[in-house]
Amino acid sequence: MARRRPQPSHPRRAVAAHFTREGRPKTSYRTKSEAASAAQLAWTLQRAELGTYRCDYCHQWHIGKRFRDE
Numbered sequence: 001m002a003r004r005r006p007q008p009s010h011p012r013r014a015v016a017a018h019f020t021r022e023g024r025p026k027t028s029y030r031t032k033s034e035a036a037s038a039a040q041l042a043w044t045l046q047r048a049e050l051g052t053y054r055c056d057y058c059h060q061w062h063i064g065k066r067f068r069d070e
């Protein structure tokens with residue numbers, strides 16, 4: 001029952017999740033529910049379908065479109 005060791009992730013990708021396409025840091029949310037509220041608001045205002053994810057870079061939550069799996 002050895003814990004599976006996490007694959008050495010691609011650091012660049014983890015960093016990418018923290019920034020917008022324009023290279024600015026994304027808004028961080030301390031909790032998933034805060035992020036979910038923001039995602040809900042984005043849907044209401046812009047019909048933008050956003051997901052929430054935990055950032056490997058800052059360990060907070062962001063909203064955004066899911067990154068494609070390579």
Ligand SMILES: [Zn+2]
Pocket residue numbers: 017018028055056057058059060062
């Ligand atoms: Zn982040």
